[in-house]
Amino acid sequence: MKQLIKQEDWKRKEHFLFFSKFEEPFFGVTITIDCTLAYQQAKAKGNSFFLYYLYRSLKAANAIENFRYRIIDKEVYLFDQINASATINRPDETFGFSYMDYDKNEELFNQNAKEEIARVQQSKGLIPAGSGENVIHFSAVPWFDFTSLSHARSFTFPDSCPKISFGKVTENNGKKLMSVSIHAHHGLMDGFHIGLFAEKFQALMNEI
Secondary structure (H helix, E strand, C coil): CEEECCHHHCCCHHHHHHHCCCCCCEEEEEEEEECHHHHHHHHHCCCCHHHHHHHHHHHHHHCCHHHHEEEECCEEEEECCCEEEEEEECCCCCEEECCECCCCCHHHHHHHHHHHHHHHHCCCCCCCCCCCCCEEEEEECCCCCCCCCCCCCCCCCCCCCCEEEEEEEEEECCEEEEEEEEEEECCCCCHHHHHHHHHHHHHHHHCC
């Protein structure tokens, strides 16, 4: 479900109109997440670390209203729930796009996500069925660490979905660290909101 934002009453009206005129309205930052406890928890439970941090990042994003804004036909909508469209690597060294519904029940999310990963890995297509505007584009590049990252984009395509990428887990002074890149439409959110996401995501990764 989604609701139309009445722009005349919206506190971000001027920001939205200003940044919507840009050829490239997206901005991006890279943060570092301490995943020491999360990695231990995932391995102790026999869970995929990818799904472990994917779920927590999706949960963090759903908790922040600005991550649930989308632009459709030049109007801004607020979705009740945001889901995941994540790139899934295949044995033949290609990848496919997946679609995973968010669920407050992590077990159910993992079960459905594993089925979707298997489907994508066994397929040869690129575009998933069921993906819509209410997604975040996720990708993992576990082969290397990064300090910045950019995305291939078509400026003629009216995209407003945030993009979150995860790097290789590295170790420093006994801590496991992971770079996370977040790109978002500046008309819908600012650095403040990415800061909220970073804080929430880190807190969820620290939960035992």
